[in-house]
Amino acid sequence: MSKLEAILSQEVEAEIQAILSEARAKAEGLKAEAEARAKALLEGKRRALEAAFQAALRRSESAGELLLSTARAQAKGEVLSELKAKALEALKALPHKPEWPEVVRKLALEALSALAEPEALATHPENLPHLEALAQERGLKLLPDPALRLGVRAVGKGGKTQVENALESRLERAWDALSSKVAQALWG
Numbered sequence: 001m002s003k004l005e006a007i008l009s010q011e012v013e014a015e016i017q018a019i020l021s022e023a024r025a026k027a028e029g030l031k032a033e034a035e036a037r038a039k040a041l042l043e044g045k046r047r048a049l050e051a052a053f054q055a056a057l058r059r060s061e062s063a064g065e066l067l068l069s070t071a072r073a074q075a076k077g078e079v080l081s082e083l084k085a086k087a088l089e090a091l092k093a094l095p096h097k098p099e100w101p102e103v104v105r106k107l108a109l110e111a112l113s114a115l116a117e118p119e120a121l122a123t124h125p126e127n128l129p130h131l132e133a134l135a136q137e138r139g140l141k142l143l144p145d146p147a148l149r150l151g152v153r154a155v156g157k158g159g160k161t162q163v164e165n166a167l168e169s170r171l172e173r174a175w176d177a178l179s180s181k182v183a184q185a186l187w188g
Contacts, residue, residue, distance in 0.1 A: 080179045091167045101130040111154035111165040120155040123148045
């Protein structure tokens with residue numbers, strides 16, 4: 001029986017070797033397949049992370065550009081506000097200049113020309129002496145109005161119509177156009 005045992009042992013050994021060889025081949029195939037899947041998965045994750053990074057970078061750049069744009073606009077607004085304040089200061093200094101009587105007279109003439117039948121002129125008490133001759137010439141009453149430091153108000157017959165012509169309100173009305181011209185000159 002030893003011969004039979006030897007033959008059976010050889011056959012079992014051969015069968016074991018064949019099974020082991022087949023198992024190794026399957027294991028190698030599974031390993032290669034797993035490595036390929038892992039590599040594909042890693043590559044997909046890498047691309048997804050790269051895309052997410054690029055998107056985050058674009059969002060950050062956009063946010064930075066928006067902040068910069070906002071800061072620039074705010075700075076420009078502050079410059080224009082300061083410029084408007086200086087213009088208003090310069091206007092408020094006009095009554096102390098020698099040309100003021102002529103300026104207030106021209107303001108009065110413009111206001112009067114807008115009314116068909118003017119009856120009176122109102123202005124700051126300090127401006128009344130500058131308008132006495134005009135009022136006498138046209139037969140108008142002069143009325144003191146402390147609120148009209150830098151202008152006049154022409155009052156129509158019966159007081160129903162009034163036209164105010166003051167430097168502050170003229171600056172307000174013209175400010176949008178003036179500030180856009182200044183902005184164009186300063187920042188292009």
